[in-house]
Amino acid sequence: MKCIILAGGFATRLWPLTENKAKPLLHLKDKPLISHIVEKIPNDIEIIISTNAVFEEEFKEWKKGYSDRNVKILIEDSASDEFKKGALGATAFVIEEEKIDESLMLLAGDNYFGFDMQDFIDKFDENPLLAAYDIKDLNQAKKFGVVVQREGHVYEFQEKPDNPKSTLVSTGCYIFPKRNLPDIVNYAKQHNDDLGGIFEYLLKKGEPIKVFRFDEKWIDIGSFDAYLKANRELIGNHIIKKGEVKEEGDNKYIGSVYLGENVTIKDSTLDNVVVLKNCYIDNCVIRNCVIDENCTLKNLDLSRKMIRQGSEITK
Amino acid sequence: MKKQLIYLKILQIVVDGILILGAFALAYFLRIGFYFSSDFPFNEFFLIAAITMPITLLYMFFIRAYKMSQQVISFRHIQRLTFVALENIFVFMILYYFTFREFFSRLILIYAFLLTLVLTYTWHVVFRWILKKASEREIGVYRTLIIGSNRPSEHIIRMLIRSKSHIKPVAVIDAHGSSKKMIHGIPVVGKMNLFEKTIADHDIDIILQVDNLEQSLNIINYALSNNIKYFMPPELLGIFQGNQILEEVEGMPFLKVHKDRKWWHSIW
Numbered sequence: 001m002k003c004i005i006l007a008g009g010f011a012t013r014l015w016p017l018t019e020n021k022a023k024p025l026l027h028l029k030d031k032p033l034i035s036h037i038v039e040k041i042p043n044d045i046e047i048i049i050s051t052n053a054v055f056e057e058e059f060k061e062w063k064k065g066y067s068d069r070n071v072k073i074l075i076e077d078s079a080s081d082e083f084k085k086g087a088l089g090a091t092a093f094v095i096e097e098e099k100i101d102e103s104l105m106l107l108a109g110d111n112y113f114g115f116d117m118q119d120f121i122d123k124f125d126e127n128p129l130l131a132a133y134d135i136k137d138l139n140q141a142k143k144f145g146v147v148v149q150r151e152g153h154v155y156e157f158q159e160k161p162d163n164p165k166s167t168l169v170s171t172g173c174y175i176f177p178k179r180n181l182p183d184i185v186n187y188a189k190q191h192n193d194d195l196g197g198i199f200e201y202l203l204k205k206g207e208p209i210k211v212f213r214f215d216e217k218w219i220d221i222g223s224f225d226a227y228l229k230a231n232r233e234l235i236g237n238h239i240i241k242k243g244e245v246k247e248e249g250d251n252k253y254i255g256s257v258y259l260g261e262n263v264t265i266k267d268s269t270l271d272n273v274v275v276l277k278n279c280y281i282d283n284c285v286i287r288n289c290v291i292d293e294n295c296t297l298k299n300l301d302l303s304r305k306m307i308r309q310g311s312e313i314t315k
Numbered sequence: 316m317k318k319q320l321i322y323l324k325i326l327q328i329v330v331d332g333i334l335i336l337g338a339f340a341l342a343y344f345l346r347i348g349f350y351f352s353s354d355f356p357f358n359e360f361f362l363i364a365a366i367t368m369p370i371t372l373l374y375m376f377f378i379r380a381y382k383m384s385q386q387v388i389s390f391r392h393i394q395r396l397t398f399v400a401l402e403n404i405f406v407f408m409i410l411y412y413f414t415f416r417e418f419f420s421r422l423i424l425i426y427a428f429l430l431t432l433v434l435t436y437t438w439h440v441v442f443r444w445i446l447k448k449a450s451e452r453e454i455g456v457y458r459t460l461i462i463g464s465n466r467p468s469e470h471i472i473r474m475l476i477r478s479k480s481h482i483k484p485v486a487v488i489d490a491h492g493s494s495k496k497m498i499h500g501i502p503v504v505g506k507m508n509l510f511e512k513t514i515a516d517h518d519i520d521i522i523l524q525v526d527n528l529e530q531s532l533n534i535i536n537y538a539l540s541n542n543i544k545y546f547m548p549p550e551l552l553g554i555f556q557g558n559q560i561l562e563e564v565e566g567m568p569f570l571k572v573h574k575d576r577k578w579w580h581s582i583w
Binding site for chain 2: 010011012013015016018019224302304305306307308311312313
């Protein structure tokens with residue numbers, strides 16, 4: 001089995017955090033999101049990360065921390081959001097480029113999965129398998145691929161429906177047997193961004209699609225709110241300090257706080273905040289914010305903001 | 316300000332000065348007749364007018380009559396120039412009296428007041444037309460990036476194009492990703508990930524942000540550190556109703572929203 005992690009999106013909704021890095025490289029708890037995913041995949045599986053030329057260098061840099069793993073970075077030829085291949089197009093590109101001829105695990109690089117990946121793999125029986133999560137809200141379900149399940153199999157699949165028939169949604173985690181790979185390649189030629197559509201297509205073909213239902217954490221980091229929530233849930237009511245953090249004066253930390261390397265905090269209140277490396281924060285009250293690397297903030301009251309890398313903001 | 320605009324503004328001010336002097340001279344000849352009177356010497360009269368003129372031009376600066384954003388064809392600008400013409404006459408009267416200790420025909424002052432007002436206002440209207448022509452030829456224009464492809468952005472783009480403003484929209488960034496490719500002929504270049512590239516590609520002088528409030532902090536910070544002018548409408552802050560002005564409260568700037576616009580708010 002091989003594994004493809006889709007990491008080719010430009011994540012424009014998370015600008016400016018994604019200005020210089022892909023969404024899977026965003027910081028989650030104490031490391032990049034993609035590290036959480038890779039560390040869950042069994043060591044014997046080759047991992048192919050599909051990304052675009054813009055983020056190539058960042059992924060290569062990240063990969064240096066996983067020299068013991070069989071990780072390969074495959075670059076799509078798209079250099080902008082307008083010309084990107086789409087999730088299914090990128091998958092088909094990797095299948096053809098790498099001449100994959102075995103079962104394939106496909107993971108969305110912007111999802112956090114709390115379940116044990118080995119349990120998921122154990123459930124695979126040479127039929128397509130998808131991981132599904134009960135989101136418990138029909139309105140929320142409208143944003144995802146909805147799975148109507150019967151006896152452990154997909155009975156109906158609705159891609160982002162107006163009237164969802166279930167609250168069980170497909171997450172970005174699938175395994176396809178070798179026989180379905182040509183189906184993916186063919187379907188992608190017509191619908192390069194319709195990953196959910198492949199399941200509707202396979203159902204029409206009469207393929208039995210198994211469901212791996214899980215209750216552990218699952219977070220789709222599609223927006224700033226989701227990203228904040230993901231950090232809040234994984235960090236909990238703790239403060240994580242990475243490396244040397246300089247603290248001066250009277251500081252107050254509330255909720256989940258991450259402080260990166262070489263950060264200085266002085267006379268400030270931080271409430272659910274991620275502060276990445278080399279930042280200097282003086283006399284600020286910051287709530288529900290992500291402060292990117294190398295920022296200097298002084299005398300500010302900020303709430304629900306993503307602060308661009310290298311910003312110097314002083315009031 | 317753009318170099319070409321500075322040259323045009325200098326032209327406007329020089330012509331204003333000439334017209335103010337012309338108004339005094341014309342008032343003299345209209346009242347006295349078209350000859351040089353020995354009872355009321357023209358050279359003394361014109362000397363005081365020449366001393367008054369730079370003070371009046373300075374006054375024009377103080378009341379922001381030369382600001383690019385002023386609406387020239389408006390009652391407000393007429394009010395503004397009326398005050399300028401009045402100030403012009405008062406300063407002239409005082410200077411003349413203090414210098415020569417004598418009064419002269421009051422009708423000259425009324426003529427000078429009316430002529431100053433008519434001539435300067437006419438010139439400002441003509442100058443507005445010159446600016447429009449310059450804008451059409453891309454002379455002294457501020458290349459502007461619009462952030463947002465919503466209805467307020469369509470409105471402001473339409474207004475800027477229609478008025479041939481020196482604020483020239485050249486690109487639109489769609490904050491949320493819509494299918495629009497063009498707004499009134501201005502290309503929608505993409506989403507916020509193309510922000511920096513768009514500014515470099517289009518050599519942007521002004522950012523008009525009409526959408527995506529949550530990114531205003533980053534956009535303002537970028538604008539300030541790259542010497543780009545930044546504008547934001549009160550609508551973006553959820554302020555749609557009432558009249559809005561910037562006011563200071565103990566030295567801190569606040570946007571004041573008040574229900575009715577009183578007549579005195581229109582003075583300046």
